Amino acid sequence: MSNIHTTIHPDRPRLWTIPERQISAHAVAAKSNILTQRLIDISERFFDIRFATSLAAEDIVLTDAITKTNSKIKLFTLDTGRLHPETINLAKTVSDLYDIHIQTVAPSERDITAFIAEYGINGFYEGEAPKNACCAARKIKPLNAALLGADAWLSGQRREQSATRTTINFEEVDATRGITKFNPLFDWTEIDLWSYIKHQNLPIHPLHFKGYPSIGCEPCTRPVREGEDIRAGRWWWLHSNSKECGLHDNQLPISNE
Numbered sequence: 001m002s003n004i005h006t007t008i009h010p011d012r013p014r015l016w017t018i019p020e021r022q023i024s025a026h027a028v029a030a031k032s033n034i035l036t037q038r039l040i041d042i043s044e045r046f047f048d049i050r051f052a053t054s055l056a057a058e059d060i061v062l063t064d065a066i067t068k069t070n071s072k073i074k075l076f077t078l079d080t081g082r083l084h085p086e087t088i089n090l091a092k093t094v095s096d097l098y099d100i101h102i103q104t105v106a107p108s109e110r111d112i113t114a115f116i117a118e119y120g121i122n123g124f125y126e127g128e129a130p131k132n133a134c135c136a137a138r139k140i141k142p143l144n145a146a147l148l149g150a151d152a153w154l155s156g157q158r159r160e161q162s163a164t165r166t167t168i169n170f171e172e173v174d175a176t177r178g179i180t181k182f183n184p185l186f187d188w189t190e191i192d193l194w195s196y197i198k199h200q201n202l203p204i205h206p207l208h209f210k211g212y213p214s215i216g217c218e219p220c221t222r223p224v225r226e227g228e229d230i231r232a233g234r235w236w237w238l239h240s241n242s243k244e245c246g247l248h249d250n251q252l253p254i255s256n257e
């Protein structure tokens with residue numbers, strides 16, 4: 001378990017830091033109870049439910065809540081082949097801590113070879129189309145494979161995370177995969193999130209201490225400055241409309257509860 005602290009050099013631009021401000025223990029308990037009830041409701045309605053964890057803060061909270069509700073929700077993570085070593089290490093830490101299996105899903109060699117042949121290993125820096133092609137090979141196709149046979153899946157998305165996520169709902173239709181998708185933290189603020197983590201003393205991805213509020217693949221993620229959109233460090237060389245990898249496209253809203 002980690003202690004929360006960050007050190008910023010006075011001559012450098014201030015980076016995003018884990019929020020110091022917290023909601024009360026009583027408020028954390030209330031958020032936790034609502035989250036637990038959401039997970040119970042999902043488990044009662046669906047049989048084969050899967051959760052895609054990236055090991056970022058939101059997904060650690062969901063993992064903690066899933067294990068505490070003794071839920072049948074199964075966990076997997078997408079190992080794109082370009083992750084930070086810290087992410088891979090944290091998957092092992094979380095798996096050991098909760099005594100759970102986190103399935104690792106990898107892209108196909110053939111898809112990676114085809115991408116590299118067309119664009120080069122880091123061709124995603126050349127524009128939106130190659131970035132989308134890389135995300136399709138390393139993330140979207142593996143996600144589709146990981147969700148085959150599932151009735152529903154969960155993500156840790158929150159409305160407050162970025163301009164591209166302000167309209168997400170608790171329950172959505174994933175029209176691409178023909179199943180239901182849930183965002184159990186859709187209405188959580190950053191303060192809610194970190195209050196829960198501190199209160200429950202959860203493991204924290206080491207990059208969250210280095211200015212990374214959002215963590216993806218190593219070559220496509222960098223720290224953000226204080227006050228920036230918290231997904232500004234993702235694909236920073238592209239227009240802000242391209243701050244998603246396509247994993248969460250094609251969801252149709254159903255309701256907020």
Ligand code: SF4
Pocket residue numbers: 080082124130131132134135136138139216217219220245
């Ligand atoms: S985030 Fe970057 S490295 Fe990862 S799949 Fe997308 S373009 Fe490729």
